[in-house]
Amino acid sequence: MRSNRGDPLKADPSAQQRLLDLQELDSQLAQLAHRRRSLPEHSVLAELEEQRAALDARVRDLRIAADDTTAEHKRANADVEQVRARRERDQQRMDSGAIANPKDLERMQHELVSLSKRISDLEDIELEVMERLESVQEQLMAVSGELAEVETKIATATAARDQAFADIDGEVSDLNAKRGTVADELPADLLALYEKLREAKGGVGAAPLRARRCEGCSLELTASDLRAVAAAPADEVVRCEECQRILVRTAESGL
Template identity: 50%
Template sequence: MNAAPADQIRLLDVQGLDVRLSQLAHKRRTLPEHAELDTLTADHTQLRDLLVASQTEESDTAREQTKAEQDVDQVRQRAARDQKRLDSGAVTSPKDLENLQHEIASLARRQSDLEDVVLEVMERREAAQERATELTGRVESLQSKISDATARRDAAVEEIDNEIATVTKERAVIAGTIPADLLKLYDKLREQQGGVGAARLYQRRCDGCRQELAITELNEVRSAPADTVVRCENCRRILVRTPESGL
């Protein structure tokens, strides 16, 4: 393949822009905010699960407390009725009086036991409420950090994307001045060779693979016409000659 030396030099310009685009793409993928958001989001999800569990526990104990208080109230009402009967003098049979007094005493013990249950449930409910309040604060704090990290990430991505757009336009302008067959070969080699399709021959060394050319290869390059597109024998990339090639 033949191409004017100026076209080959411009190929190095395209290569430089392609390297920059690769660097920008890598920078975009590896922004520290990505890892930060992954960590924050995982922590947020875990805390949200704990918060839901605490809220569920608080709700369950609230219902349990209501039921226990209703049980106490029922026993209290029944005891009040029995005490009223006892105080009214309507019960005159000694056996009935004994039974009624025994029932009142039993209800008093039952009421005391149920009130202890209410207190125990109230303590558990209060603990669940405190835990939910604490977790709510932590979730809100994490959400604030997530919002901040998201804003920083979006700003960084926007800045990178703007630079990518600028470099892409510049590449398109320069690539448009390079013969299509040369550019096609370059793009093919760039895909095969890890993003580098053309390399400068500098001080008898290929800038692509960093290998110094053998004397026979150097002689071939020296003797090749200026418009000949030469290739590195080692990496097969397009080898662009410049005044600094050491030929």
Template identity: 50%
Template sequence: MKAAPAAQKRLLDLAELDSVIDRLAHRRRTLPELAEIDDLSARVARLATQVIAAETEAGDLAREQTKAESDVDSVRVRAERDQKRLDSGQVTSPKDLASLQSEIVSLNRRQSDLEEVVLEIMERREAADEQVTKLAAERDRLAGLRADAEDRRDAAFAEIDKENTEVKGKRGTVVAEIPADLLALYEKLREQFGVGAAMLQGTRCLGCRTSLSIAEINRIKAASHDEVLRCEECRRILVRTPESGL
């Protein structure tokens, strides 16, 4: 393949622009905010699960408290009813009177026991509610940190994308100055090796940093200026410039 030396030299400009584009893409993929967002998202998700579990426990305790309080009310109503019967003097039989008094004592004892149960449930419910509040506050705090990280990520993305657009505009200008067949070869090599063209500096290919053999250097010296050369080691397009010293 042959191409004007000026067109071949433009490959170096193209390679430099492509290197910038690659660096921008790498920077976009490896922004520290991305790892930060992933970490915060995982922590927020874990806390959200914990909040649901804590809310479920608090809800269960609320229902348990309601039932216990209902049991207390039921026993109290029965005790008050029996006490009224006792106070009314309607019960005159000593046996019935003793039975009624015994039942009142039993109901009062039962009410006291149930009230202790209610207090114990209330304490557990209060602790559960505090846990819900604590977990929800931490979840919201981390969600706020994640939102801040997302804002920083978006700002960085915008900056990178703006620069990328500018570089691609310059790339389009350079591409227009390179013959189609030479450009196609460059793109193929770039896809294979990451870099499609490299400068020959002295006896070294700057693509693979390898010093070429004397025989290869002699072959390059003998080649016409418009011949498209390839590095014998990395197979990239080898571009001759005044720095080649040939």
């Protein structure tokens, strides 16, 4: 066994058992951290944020289109008004009797007809612009409504996530308090070795030997390793030959 080489680390058997309690707490903390990272609300929120960004962009585009079309409608309306005013002036001049020459009168009549035709054309344009403006405004209302719905969903999912965070953080805080108590009971050198292994070994630094199996790597010890573990003094910190983790002997070790 590794622990038989050099100067093996010594720790009271009760401290070794306590190390398993610490490992259990650390495993629970790791599970909570994993649960915090993989809450379903994270993916729900990511999807909703994407929808919001797309709807935001559409609302912005439609606002620009609505502004442009409003300006276009004002211009079309002004065009109609301008020609109407001219027709009214001409009509008044004719009605006033100021134009006596029949040729001038005839020309004026023609102009009035042509102005009326022009007004009718411009009114058609104004109507067409008005219809486009109404359509853009309807779309803007609809998309703004969709955006508001998505924002409500985001608020709900955010509240659910924050509640889940608060629940998890409460558990983490309780476990950390227990962890502190257990860690304080352990000798510094044993704790340091455990922390180093836990860091390097996916969160598990110490494991019980149960039914001749290291529960860190799940491998069964060889007969010679078992003999070495059985022969090691109770206060010797033994290590799994396969995974290097601290191997804590228990009543069910099968030695």
